[in-house]
Amino acid sequence: MEGILGISSNKVATTFSASSEADSLLKFKSSLDDQSNALANWNSGSPCIGDQANWIGVLCMKGSVWGLQLENRGLEGEIDVDSLAGLPSLRTLSFMNNSFNGPMPEIKKLGALKSVFLSYNRFSGEIPADSFEGMSYLKKLHLAGNQFEGAIPSSLTQLPRLLELRLEGNQFTGQIPAFAQHNLLLLDVSNNELDGPIPASLANMNSSSFSGNEGLCGAPLSPCTAAPASSDKKGSSSFTAILIYAIVASVLFLMALVLLIFCLRRRNQTSQSIEAPPPSNLQKKASFKEEGHVRHGSPDNSSSGKKAENFKLSFVREDREKFDLQDLLKASAEILGSGCFGSSYKAALFSGSAMVVKRFRQMNNVGREEFQEHMRRLGRLRHPNLLPLVAYYYRKEEKLLVSDYVENGSLAVYLHSNHARGKPALDWPTRLKVVKGVAKGLTYLYNELPSLIAPHGHLKSSNVLLATTLEPLLTDYGLIPVINQENAQDLMVAYKSPEYLQNKRITKKTDVWSLGILILEILTGKFPANFLQQGQQGSDQDDLATWVRLVAGEADQWPAEVFDKEMRAKSESEGEMLKLLKIGLRCCEGDVEKRWDMKEVVQKIEEVREKDNDEDFYSSYAGESDVRSSRGLSDEINFSIPI
Template identity: 60%
Template sequence: MAKISKLSWCSFVLVIVLQVVSTTLSLSESELLIQFKDSLQNNGALSSWDAKVPPCNIDKENWAGVLCDKGGVWGLKLENMGLKGDINVDALGQLKNLRTISFMNNNFEGPFLEMNKLGALKSLYLSNNKFSGEIPANAFDGMQSIKKIYLADNQFSGPIPSSLTALPKLIELMLNGNQFSGQIPNFSQERLNSVNFSNNHLEGPIPASLSKLNAALFSGNADLCGAPLAECTSPSGKKLSLTTILIVLIAILVAVGAIIAVIIILHRRKTTPQLADTPAAAAAPPQGHNKDSSEDLDKLEKGMSPDRGSEGKKSDQSVKLSFLREDVGKFDMSDLLRASAEVLGSGMFGSTYKAALTTGPVMVVKRYRQMNNVGKEEFHEHMRRLGRLSHSNVLPIVAYYYRKEEKLIVSTYVENVSLAVHLHGNKSRGQPSPDWPTRLKIVKGVSQGLLYLYNSLPSLIAPHGHLKSSNVILNENNEPLLTDYGLLPVVNLEQAREQMIAYKSPEFKQNGRITKKTDVWSLGILILEILTGRFPSNFLQQGKGSDADLATWVHSVFKDEWSDEVFDKDMDGTNTCEGEMLKLLKIALHLCEPEIEKRWDIKEAVDRIAEIKEKDDGDDF
């Protein structure tokens, strides 16, 4: 009995000691995150990570890129920070409340991480890095809670990991822009509604479960077949196809020989003495360059018709437009060239003109010259992505045209001009300035359109990137339509930094980076412009110069109460709404907060704006 009692006592003491040791070895969230930070290189953007300050204060984040909930770290949003080095998954795995991580748009490289150590993760965003190599088939085993996986635009290779097909809650999967090969496995998840397999090396039939998706989601895979792409051929069909290919090759060789013969004949004719004084025919344009189309575009920009031959026909075939919408009647470049053209303006990136088709609607054509570095496939894929957008406050893109030297984007013409004209040019047009209800309606529509872009283009850091009053068009009912959105990925970087609004934000001026809250800052500046009637001076800067902006001026004269000096004196309908106008002004200042951590995110911004009413109701802000 004594021996048993002594043994029991020893066991009890051992259990207590182990518990104490375990508690001692358990690291705090701050210590775990510091371990994670120390494994990274180029981590200057995480300078606010200080072990002396907790990462979370209830739901408020004290550390950059940390997302908090009930005092705990539930997410890491470390995007566009230039980070590289090793990712300490073991440290992250000890964060019990961690549910989402995003390392998009950084410089991480190497093999896929052991993410299944984070079994409770719900969202994983690794797009736009330099990860490479084959992902193990079982890489996602045990991740039963994962809903969103973004691996796009890396260098992953090999087959798509089969463990992805066993994730019961998966709803979004982005694998585009990699080097995945082999067949697409069968995804049977009923909730999976957003996928992208484009621009890989996949082959074989597309699974029936994915056959109803848009064909663009499978583009850039030459050997994929089956709905929604072309029907797969039978084995016998493949043999016939090889025979056909041989015949075509022979035909090509014959054609090349004929072309060489023609060139020799033309060369001899050119050197013949009796033809030496005759005017030379127009030289053919270099390969890959459509000389006629370029000249025609120049003439169209000037509102001129293209040159015609003696029989009234164009000397070359029309430029082919790529259409993105089925609800608009098709037309080609020759129709635009025959249209009555009117130059609407010449902006930072090129010219905009109005083309009234002889049969059909009036279109707006924007000509961009600052996208020269964008590859053809990359541009096509991005435009198809923008073409899928559909919202009452977003002007849809109807068609586009790609040339290496320039791009065209075609949309439907809206009669009621831009918000900038209504705010700053109505007097010269003899038109009244928008009243308070109209301005509030515009603010709400713009914010709803911006929120839609955020939800529809999650992989873009700044889904609009160029939000300003001249890029908001008003229709006949004064409903705002956003234009020039989603162009950051396809504009030359130097030109974007010089001209685009996202690159004039406080975070870019201070740290040289753009964040998910950059568009929110632009929205705040736009609201201040709408309320004050003043044009934002910082939008006129060419990426340099003074940091002064409209928000700085408002802060200098606004004393937390009504002031005639702040609000536009030409704005009618303000007699019974001073309280609501003050609320909106304060919201705008929150959105213009220079410190990213203090600035509201887009969802909170839209929710707060939606609460503003046309008339006062006596409630405080």
């Protein structure tokens, strides 16, 4: 009787908990302005059953809500933190790319949060200094692209587990506080209004993390000027020197201005030169400087013509419309997103065609000749599953790569954001088509770039674009030779592989591991958390393959819940789906010696069919212990998707 009562009380407690969480979510929903009705199925029943979510945007674990992923859903209003306090297992919030407004939500009331993603909304005002006090579990905080102002909250420096902090694209002022966290992997405060010296603890960060703040100085930017002497005598002499310097500078400026006016008048008398246009949309959005790019109409201007030649786009394809950097800079521009390497922009040319311009700042250690030779090498590649490089632009500090614009966007969007876009999920035949196309593209890269250890090196769903026919197009391939080594180790997918985390090396099978993770992502619909980690702190427990093995290892048979439910609901081919899943796991084998090579993987993938016709499939795989490991599962997944 006592055992029966125990079980009964547990069920009652579980039911009560689910009901309480449902009430909290419904209260939260009522505070939102959901004009697009994105949360239509938040109405009745339990939001979670085990690890399965019944409500859109809800992330579940063991029957409780541990995350909300409500990105790109057109939500407005202010976030009601008090209603979310009724979710005791809540660990991650992602409300990116909505229209939430008002001040910074009081998220410190949710002290157990590990990840908070509020980027690209309309939050504004100052953030109180103590806004993050007591959030000792917080690892990732993204507030980019809002309208926050005032000082950066000092309580951020007291978060012991902080790994990522993104504050770029706001209006923060004052100095950067001293961050003492030794495990801080990513900090981005670019495009604010900050000034003063950069704290020494941040000197090893990438310089692009501080760009767009004219008042900042110190490593990794230019050194700060020396402070004035403390004594009155030295202070007086310093003031005198500054005054004299200012007078001399003013005189020189006036002389230069007169000379400039004279030169402009002379130039207006001729028709052999063209006046440089004002900053364009792309220049403003990308903060890109031409540094003297001038087009000349006369071949006699040899020195100026040579200078202009240095700022021309270099085309690697002859079958594309020719344009120059000036055409791109004058074009209307749209920010497509910011990824590991930098930002991507869609530039609409006057001819009507659209190009994508990717801006790289992690190639500044590459010499001009080396860079040009490698770009020409990539430009010679021709394959239906590769997005071709069209042109490039070289400058010491940064590089531009130009390619065709693909309207459909990336595979990551189709896998993880189709609900928000109101589009149906990819069915099984389409996902199989994508996997086969990716495999063919990788095979071609392996054949054409045999000298590269990892011919792709950065394979992930956001780097697979889908053509109008949903044929996959690989992008960002072959970049390892031109990316600074320290940046490559921090950012590129190849350096998240088990062999690099364990032995600090990548191999010819590293791209196979990336392909395996991609296959699992396509079949499960889950985003691989380890690809989102900056630096080299990943672990097996963050691996999507580990989650699949864990779920499979807890069941006598492979559970159907492993597969994306929307794909599974429209397919009667679980045998073939399972076959591809097992191929993905063999690609993710941590021991490189046991991992299949690319040729074997592609051969196995080609054998997978759209429909089941092998009745003995399950029995033929019975007892495979190599894919049923009992390793643990990470309790946190970063759900923001870089472009």
